[in-house]
Amino acid sequence: MKEVSEIVEYCQGLYDDLEFTAVREWKDAEPGRRVIGYLPVYVPRELIHAGGMLPLGILGGGENLEVIHGDAYYQSYICRIPRSTVELAVTNRLDFVDGMLFPSICDVIRNLSGMWKLMLPDVYVRYFDVPQNYRDDIGGSYYVEELKELKQGLEGVCGRKIGDDDIRRSIGIYNDNRKLVNAVYDFRAKQPWKAPSSEVYILMRAGMVLPVEEHSQLIQDYLAAAEAENRPMRDNCRIVVQGSFCEQPPLSLIKSIELAGCYIVDDDYMLVARWLLEDVPTAGDPIANLAESFIKHSTETAAKYEPDGSRKGKHLIGTARSRAAEGVIFAAPSFCDPALLDRPMLANALSRENIPHISFKYAENSGQMQPIREQAGTFADTIKLWSEA
Amino acid sequence: MKCYIGIDLGSTTTKALLLDENFNALGHGITNSRSNYETATAVAKQEARTAARLTLFRRGLSGMLDSGGLEALMDDLESNIRLEQFLEQLGDLRDTCSSYIKNGDGGVREALNEVFDRIETEAPEMFKRGARRKSDFFRDIAGSRVMHIGEEVAKDAGIGFDTIINLYDKSIIDVENRPPEGGTDVKFARAFARAIEGAPDMELDETKTKAALRQAIDTELEEAYVVGTGYGRVTLPFPKEHIRSEILCHGLGAHIMYPNTRTVLDIGGQDTKAIQVDPQGIVENFQMNDRCAAGCGRYLGYIADEMNMGLHELGPMAMKATKSVRINSTCTVFAGAELRDRLALGEKREDILAGLHRAIILRAMSIISRSGGISDQFTFTGGVANNEAAVKELKKLVVENYGDVTVNIDPASIYTGALGAATFARRAVEH
Structure with missing residues (x-):
């Protein structure tokens, strides 16, 4: 059996590698292999996989990328992920990527898709426009068409038809992966001292660059190793992190939250792996099934429109309750319109339910953790003091 | 002699540069901006004029000394002029500090005089050719020495160190905002005498040298046109056409340095x-x-x-x-x-x-x-x-x-903005 440290070291290596060596090696292993990059927050990776291609999750350049040219593409008062993503492109770190999908998360990412088309005219670029209307006859049928167009575009990249059986098979594989991802979240929520969030985080990040089958195996290895390892339980409080669904916090921020006395028992990092809340059926029309799952059984996030104000925050409250969380930390990237506009509504909903919450902002390259430790530590302490009172 | 002057009023330092009639840089000066652009401008300009006179003197001496000897003499002279300027301001600081001492506080007065006497004694060493200083600005040098020596003296005299520091703090702003007196003549003569003293083996034709020095001092430096730039330029009492943006000046200055x-x-x-x-x-x-x-x-x-x-x-x-x-x-x-x-x-x-x-x-x-x-x-x-x-x-x-x-x-790259401004001044007269 593999040791936790061994798995963590492997994941850390993948996380730190801004050259995407693992993906390059996968691509070079067989002629004709293709890689499709995608940005947060959700794309149907099943379709990419069904075409024999590798979906590559691109989450910006992180804390270690020095942005020199990326700033020139944007005004100063926006988040950092598009700048560092441009930097990855102009420094040829993504020169092996054959296609790029930009989900409709916000204006900045939409503009990024336009820039990509101008910068890299030979790369397949799609602005993946998911519905903001969840009625079967409107958003539902629209999304089916969107998926068909995407499939067609992907067929252009892999050079062959993507058959229904291929998609069904991929749906099954991703269903398995999602179950395992959820198993890790359940495990952490139950015994957070055995699965520190900094480890869970890089384990999930590995799923952004590894073939899904390898990632599923890695998760199983981790679950077995983490279960077997004895680690001291701390007197930490239990919190949910909300708002980090696009630009990712530096790993040191996640560590700081934990060091300050908070166990993260749920989060919205890399939602793509947990977007769908139920298994997608493997029988029947696979495109219709993917669309139906999206419309009926997808998670809530700021990038998804909720027309019914009274329902706003229901999902977050449900998560906090089911995870027995004692509070919520809103941690959003600076200038993230969706997260920051959503926050007051979610915060009000939490207040009505007497769930404590705090908020702070970060950038993927935030370097000073002292203020984070201070705030998270205060939050942890007050939660304890309140519960004693 | 007609001169074209560029002044760059930066947020940290104010720089001045003089171009001569043939558009060669005659001299430059720099001072800390001290939140008082008027004084900073006056001081920087005066420094530039002093440097210009040194340049003129150097030109007057050409051919009289080998290049090594000339450099050494000029360096000595420059160091000594700095020393003269420092001593002048130090005297002003001593007087200003004294004026704040209450009558009857003889112990403090004595300690203060001791501090200033010691700084005066060590000053020639600080300004020796090739000596390294943390800063060339009076405030920085005097401040650090008063702190250092003041502590010792106060301890020996049994008075509070903060008494000395308070006097310094009260006085330094006054002193800094009083541009040093002119008297170029006297300062040059004293500095020259010191420089010669420091290099007794130099073969100099005294009459010729003195004539060259006299000429350098007597040459009128007429300000044909002044252009100001930099952060504080709006405070300059100049008409609009005498003010140019920093970006234009830096662009042009860099072009003049490296075409x-x-x-x-x-x-x-x-x-x-x-x-x-x-x-x-x-x-x-x-x-x-x-x-x-x-x-x-x-x-x-x-x-x-x-x-x-x-x-x-x-x-x-x-x-x-x-x-x-x-x-x-x-x-x-x-x-x-x-x-x-x-x-x-x-x-x-x-x-x-x-x-x-x-x-x-x-x-x-x-x-x-x-x-x-x-x-x-x-x-x-x-x-x-x-x-x-x-x-x-x-x-x-x-x-x-x-x-x-x-x-x-360029080693003098800090003057790029001032050079650009002076070039604009020159062009303004040309056109």
């Missing part, structure tokens, strides 16, 4: 500018730092204060680094906090400094990219161009991003 310049980077006290210029030195495109002074010279100033070091010492210390600590924020306001955070994590000072220098240059690289990148040749100007660690990082990143580009850095 093949196409891209200029200027990192000053509170802004960073990337400027693209045409073959005539006229600005084609530019970008400035937005939002705040993050990553500018002032940031290094705060760091130096925080580390209790001179600004000049940061670069050399960063050069000793064995690795570079990654610093992502160049926020000037939080500079101290960032530094303490890293120190608390056990990082070494030199490694942190190396990281800070890299962070500044990365910001500059980003601004350059915004302005259109780097075209050959590339000229780096501004106070930060004097910092070897910053230059090292910049050169590395330029090669990585733009290939083999000629990088020009």
Whole structure:
């Protein structure tokens, strides 16, 4: 059996590698292999996989990328992920990527898709426009068409038809992966001292660059190793992190939250792996099934429109309750319109339910953790003091 | 003699530069801006005029001494003029401090005189040719010496150290805001006498030398046209056409220094500018730092204060680094906090400094990219161009991003804006 440290070291290596060596090696292993990059927050990776291609999750350049040219593409008062993503492109770190999908998360990412088309005219670029209307006859049928167009575009990249059986098979594989991802979240929520969030985080990040089958195996290895390892339980409080669904916090921020006395028992990092809340059926029309799952059984996030104000925050409250969380930390990237506009509504909903919450902002390259430790530590302490009172 | 003068009123320092009738730089002067641009302008201009007279003297001596001897004499003379200026201001500081002492406080007066006597005694050593000083500004030198000597004297005299410091604090602003008296004549004569004294074996024709000195002192330096630029330019009592923007002046100044310049980077006290210029030195495109002074010279100033070091010492210390600590924020306001955070994590000072220098240059690289990148040749100007660690990082990143580009850095690059302004002054008269 593999040791936790061994798995963590492997994941850390993948996380730190801004050259995407693992993906390059996968691509070079067989002629004709293709890689499709995608940005947060959700794309149907099943379709990419069904075409024999590798979906590559691109989450910006992180804390270690020095942005020199990326700033020139944007005004100063926006988040950092598009700048560092441009930097990855102009420094040829993504020169092996054959296609790029930009989900409709916000204006900045939409503009990024336009820039990509101008910068890299030979790369397949799609602005993946998911519905903001969840009625079967409107958003539902629209999304089916969107998926068909995407499939067609992907067929252009892999050079062959993507058959229904291929998609069904991929749906099954991703269903398995999602179950395992959820198993890790359940495990952490139950015994957070055995699965520190900094480890869970890089384990999930590995799923952004590894073939899904390898990632599923890695998760199983981790679950077995983490279960077997004895680690001291701390007197930490239990919190949910909300708002980090696009630009990712530096790993040191996640560590700081934990060091300050908070166990993260749920989060919205890399939602793509947990977007769908139920298994997608493997029988029947696979495109219709993917669309139906999206419309009926997808998670809530700021990038998804909720027309019914009274329902706003229901999902977050449900998560906090089911995870027995004692509070919520809103941690959003600076200038993230969706997260920051959503926050007051979610915060009000939490207040009505007497769930404590705090908020702070970060950038993927935030370097000073002292203020984070201070705030998270205060939050942890007050939660304890309140519960004693 | 007609002179064209450019004055660059920076946020940290004010610079003045004199061009002669043949458009050669006659002399430049620099002083701390001390939030009083009027005085700063007067002081910088006076320094530039003094330097101009030295240049004239040097010209008058040409042929009379071999080049080594000439350099040595000029260096000695310059050091001695600085010493004269320092002693003059020190006298003023002594008198001003004294005026604040209450009658009957004989012990304090005695201690104060002791402090100033000691500074006066050690002054010639401080201003000896080749001596290294943390700063050339009166406030910095006098301040650090009063602190150092004052502590000893106060201890011996059994009076509170803060009494001495209070007197200094009360007086320094008055003294700084009183431009030194003219009296060039006397100062030059005294400085010259000292310089000759220090070099007895120099073969000089005394009559000829004195005549050259007299001529240098007597030459009238007529201000034909003055152009002001820099952050404080709006405070200059000049008509509009005598004021030019910093970006125009830096672009033109860099062009005059290096005619093949196409891209200029200027990192000053509170802004960073990337400027693209045409073959005539006229600005084609530019970008400035937005939002705040993050990553500018002032940031290094705060760091130096925080580390209790001179600004000049940061670069050399960063050069000793064995690795570079990654610093992502160049926020000037939080500079101290960032530094303490890293120190608390056990990082070494030199490694942190190396990281800070890299962070500044990365910001500059980003601004350059915004302005259109780097075209050959590339000229780096501004106070930060004097910092070897910053230059090292910049050169590395330029090669990585733009290939083999000629990088020009003039030792007098801090005067680029003033040179541009003086050139505009010259052109204004020409046209």
